[in-house]
Amino acid sequence: MRLVIDERRCKGCNLCTTVCPYHIFQEGRNLNERGIIVPVLDRPERCTNCRLRHLYGRQLCGACQLICPDQAIFWEEEDPYATKKVVIEY
Amino acid sequence: MSTETYEKWYRQDRLPHIYCTGCGNGTVMNCTIKAVDAMGWEIDDTIFISGIGCSSRAPGYITTDSLHTTHGRALAFATGVKMANPDLHVVVFTGDGDLSAIGGNHFIHACRRNIDMTVICMNNMIYGMTGGQGSPCTPVGKISTTTPYGATEPVFDLAELAVAAGANYAARWTSYHVAELIKAIGAGLETPGLSFIEAMVQCPTAYGRRNKLRQVGEQVEYMRSHAMLLAKKARLEEQGKEIPEDMFTVGEFVRRYRPAMGVPK
Ligand code: SF4
Ligand code: SF4
Ligand code: SF4
Numbered sequence: 001m002r003l004v005i006d007e008r009r010c011k012g013c014n015l016c017t018t019v020c021p022y023h024i025f026q027e028g029r030n031l032n033e034r035g036i037i038v039p040v041l042d043r044p045e046r047c048t049n050c051r052l053r054h055l056y057g058r059q060l061c062g063a064c065q066l067i068c069p070d071q072a073i074f075w076e077e078e079d080p081y082a083t084k085k086v087v088i089e090y
Numbered sequence: 091m092s093t094e095t096y097e098k099w100y101r102q103d104r105l106p107h108i109y110c111t112g113c114g115n116g117t118v119m120n121c122t123i124k125a126v127d128a129m130g131w132e133i134d135d136t137i138f139i140s141g142i143g144c145s146s147r148a149p150g151y152i153t154t155d156s157l158h159t160t161h162g163r164a165l166a167f168a169t170g171v172k173m174a175n176p177d178l179h180v181v182v183f184t185g186d187g188d189l190s191a192i193g194g195n196h197f198i199h200a201c202r203r204n205i206d207m208t209v210i211c212m213n214n215m216i217y218g219m220t221g222g223q224g225s226p227c228t229p230v231g232k233i234s235t236t237t238p239y240g241a242t243e244p245v246f247d248l249a250e251l252a253v254a255a256g257a258n259y260a261a262r263w264t265s266y267h268v269a270e271l272i273k274a275i276g277a278g279l280e281t282p283g284l285s286f287i288e289a290m291v292q293c294p295t296a297y298g299r300r301n302k303l304r305q306v307g308e309q310v311e312y313m314r315s316h317a318m319l320l321a322k323k324a325r326l327e328e329q330g331k332e333i334p335e336d337m338f339t340v341g342e343f344v345r346r347y348r349p350a351m352g353v354p355k
Contacts, residue, residue, distance in 0.1 A: 009105055013112030013306045066124070066268040069116025070106055074097075 009072035112306030114265035114291025125275035145185035145212035162192030201255035214293035222296035258283030283350030
């Protein structure tokens, strides 16, 4: 599973940054095209729900999704064989 | 239960909603949807009813049938719906101004009749939509547009009022205590008769801005640190210790099984 913030819904209240036990949500710095500072995700693969959802077969933790007043946080199914674009610095 | 199923409860064409940045009403909406979904109710046999105010816009974002009624009269309309068709699951969204000031009489009589519905009151301690006037729930000393030198009147304790008036279930939590709030709403949905759940919510725009809680996080932190469990209050009273004045109690106030109206046979 992959943690996603829906940029069309988020209003930048930063409530999610206060609840996550791993501090995955960090206050953002840049405005998006709607003029809102959306939080940035710091290594979201650490999220309990991302890691263990399939093992337990149910929603885990989910505190961020519940407290988000704008229904902007959700999880996406990941395709394990998807091609990813990797930027290599050299 | 997967997270994606909640999306079916929201009207995709209506979101993002109109609430201000960080308004707690959205959180209460999440918790309600989660509790309703856990009950296994269908969209077609659930109905959300509301009056007027910020809180009362919530049914407009939910896919089920809904009634957005006149100010304070949500419970009167809900009574009608439940009496006409007891098979429907009725959930009422209301605010503190809507429920305790303008709809006060409807509230006590709905509790007295013990009609089978769940009332969720988003108590932001102020009239948010109309510009921040003081409501019967504005704490003493707090600033609103109609109490510029600080409110002086004693406040209504809505959960205690529901207990006294005869509701079968009454609880109070805040928009910070999401897990407890979901549990309380779930218990309210299950209990036959009137269930009253009061959710204290942050209102950064109308309340926080005037009361030195301008940041959303500050107000949530205030609610977290000023909520006192009922059990703790009872313990302090027993020991004869003083209870700090600015604390409010949270927890389950009552759960009982008085005869209820409108329960499907
Ligand atoms: S589900 Fe829990 S662990 Fe995962 S991002 Fe949200 S708050 Fe953090
Ligand atoms: S809680 Fe929701 S709306 Fe607020 S900043 Fe986080 S994602 Fe955005
Ligand atoms: S005025 Fe207050 S209660 Fe109304 S939407 Fe804004 S923050 Fe929420």
